[in-house]
Amino acid sequence: MSFEFDTDTAVSRAGDDLFHARVTDRWNTFAGPNGGYVLATATRALAEIMPAPHPLTVTGHFLRPLKPGGAEIRIHRIKAGRRHATARASVSQHGKDVLVVLATFTDLGSVKGRELVLGEPPALPAPDAAIDPLRELDAAMIPSIARRMDLRVGEMPGFARGEPSGRPEFTAWMRFADGRPPDPVALVFFCDAMVPTVFEIGELVSSTVEMTVHVRALPADGWLALRVRTRHVIGGYHEEDAELWDSTGKLVAQSRQLALLAR
Amino acid sequence: MSFEFDTDTAVSRAGDDLFHARVTDRWNTFAGPNGGYVLATATRALAEIMPAPHPLTVTGHFLRPLKPGGAEIRIHRIKAGRRHATARASVSQHGKDVLVVLATFTDLGSVKGRELVLGEPPALPAPDAAIDPLRELDAAMIPSIARRMDLRVGEMPGFARGEPSGRPEFTAWMRFADGRPPDPVALVFFCDAMVPTVFEIGELVSSTVEMTVHVRALPADGWLALRVRTRHVIGGYHEEDAELWDSTGKLVAQSRQLALLAR
Numbered sequence: 001m002s003f004e005f006d007t008d009t010a011v012s013r014a015g016d017d018l019f020h021a022r023v024t025d026r027w028n029t030f031a032g033p034n035g036g037y038v039l040a041t042a043t044r045a046l047a048e049i050m051p052a053p054h055p056l057t058v059t060g061h062f063l064r065p066l067k068p069g070g071a072e073i074r075i076h077r078i079k080a081g082r083r084h085a086t087a088r089a090s091v092s093q094h095g096k097d098v099l100v101v102l103a104t105f106t107d108l109g110s111v112k113g114r115e116l117v118l119g120e121p122p123a124l125p126a127p128d129a130a131i132d133p134l135r136e137l138d139a140a141m142i143p144s145i146a147r148r149m150d151l152r153v154g155e156m157p158g159f160a161r162g163e164p165s166g167r168p169e170f171t172a173w174m175r176f177a178d179g180r181p182p183d184p185v186a187l188v189f190f191c192d193a194m195v196p197t198v199f200e201i202g203e204l205v206s207s208t209v210e211m212t213v214h215v216r217a218l219p220a221d222g223w224l225a226l227r228v229r230t231r232h233v234i235g236g237y238h239e240e241d242a243e244l245w246d247s248t249g250k251l252v253a254q255s256r257q258l259a260l261l262a263r
Numbered sequence: 264m265s266f267e268f269d270t271d272t273a274v275s276r277a278g279d280d281l282f283h284a285r286v287t288d289r290w291n292t293f294a295g296p297n298g299g300y301v302l303a304t305a306t307r308a309l310a311e312i313m314p315a316p317h318p319l320t321v322t323g324h325f326l327r328p329l330k331p332g333g334a335e336i337r338i339h340r341i342k343a344g345r346r347h348a349t350a351r352a353s354v355s356q357h358g359k360d361v362l363v364v365l366a367t368f369t370d371l372g373s374v375k376g377r378e379l380v381l382g383e384p385p386a387l388p389a390p391d392a393a394i395d396p397l398r399e400l401d402a403a404m405i406p407s408i409a410r411r412m413d414l415r416v417g418e419m420p421g422f423a424r425g426e427p428s429g430r431p432e433f434t435a436w437m438r439f440a441d442g443r444p445p446d447p448v449a450l451v452f453f454c455d456a457m458v459p460t461v462f463e464i465g466e467l468v469s470s471t472v473e474m475t476v477h478v479r480a481l482p483a484d485g486w487l488a489l490r491v492r493t494r495h496v497i498g499g500y501h502e503e504d505a506e507l508w509d510s511t512g513k514l515v516a517q518s519r520q521l522a523l524l525a526r
Contacts, residue, residue, distance in 0.1 A: 056472065056500075056521070057324070057472060057473040057521050059322040059365060059473070059475060061320070061341075061349050061365060061367050063341070063342045063344070063347075063349060064342075078324075078326070078353075078360060078363055079326045079327075079360060081326070084326075084472065086324050086326060086363065088351070088363070088365070090341075097341060097342060100341055100349065100351070100365060102322060102324060102351070102363060102365040104324050104472060104473060108498075111497075111498035111499070111500070112498060112499070113496075113498045113499020113500070113523075113524055114466075114496050114498075114499050114524055115496060115497055115498070116431075116464060116495075116496040116501075117494075117495050117496070117497065118431075118493075118494045118495070119494045119495055168379075168381075201379060203377075209319065209320060209347065209367060210320040210322070210367060210475075210477075212322060212473075212475045212519070214473075214500075214502060214519075214521050216495065216497045216500065217497055217498070230381075231380070231381045231382045232379075232380050232381070232382055232479065232514050232517070233376075233377050233378060233379040233380070234374075234378055234380065234479045234480055234514065235371075235374035235375060235376045235377075235378070235480070236374070236375070236376020236377050237319075237374065237376070237477075237479065238379075239477060239517060251495050251497060254495070254502060254519075256475070256477075256517075256519055258319070258320050258477050260376075261376055261377055
């Protein structure tokens, strides 16, 4: 059997520096394919040509709306050093660039060095004691991406009750619904897998301009705890900062995206 | 008269997509030319070919140690849309890429939209009542970059007294020493202009792997208030998150870098 995420982010080599992919409609938000899903697909293509196995820092600039359907991913390797390897990728659909990516990979399994963690995982009830928010929602309110994941929250988000809290932040447990364990490529996706924080300030559309993910460690199996927060909306632009903590309480990824409210 | 920052980040066109620059030794840390200074130089080259005037989000991957001396900057425009323009740049020295950049520009002067700022500028005494840390230091302890700036702090950083505080964070006022007003390109520099936060946990070397700057607004003239903080050192890798607030108390830039302690 193969997992949904692996099937739907698969890339096939079509040339020295060219891969084909298929953006499915199974990871759709209400605004089309999720950006993190397509960024993860590009990351998989990069992994094919990188001498190091894991994405360490991945930046994507989203140029045009993503659509379900075929995509071409063109790769250019920039440097392969002893510790870090850097490359770029361009994802195009119908002959136009939709996403450009710059990434550095490393081997997270061989990382050794100082540890000092001053942050903490989000305070969430244990997954078994938490709420499945999808059970509370009308099926028509659930986009396809949410069916790919198990979600658990401490309390129903305000926006889902029609009462945005005014605090643009969420905490939640997440995992793939089909049991696929998390790995660095999946973390690129999970950083962007929650609904936009600005839903909690009454906004309904947020378009990502740029998103950078730092994979900080190999995740353990099990649930991921997400904390995502916006602190500054300025001229409609806002940052969305996410952290992912694994089931052992370890920080495994951080991301920041710059996004724009609907005009 | 021309300002030091403008002279030292100047680029001259040498072809359709090629610029020449000179990395001077006037922005050196103890580890060579400051990364934010060279990233700002690349941003200036990008500005030359962009249809929009201001960097909005700039990501640089640092591939090799920067050196004073000549540099070539090769530009490739990726997309010029109505609101956003995206391009990449490669900075090379002696024929080798030292820094690769992916950036999206916009016109920050025409940005209109919702405002909601939940963060606050750092709590610092007024610049006139604050401490000039360079006055307290032996001249041999002051790298050239510090002579390009005025700095003011609420109290002397622990590392400068030989007593790292254990808290990897700083707050400070900053401006150019020669009176050059801040602008978006300068913000790219100022986000990286403080000594590494990890000096406060007893580390002496921090190498930037990747740095992303979001310019959030056009800065007013005068001092900039910096807050920079590290929360997670994992396997020697650590993020360094900076905010810059202008003299009117407005957030004007945010940055995050992923850096690595000396091995």
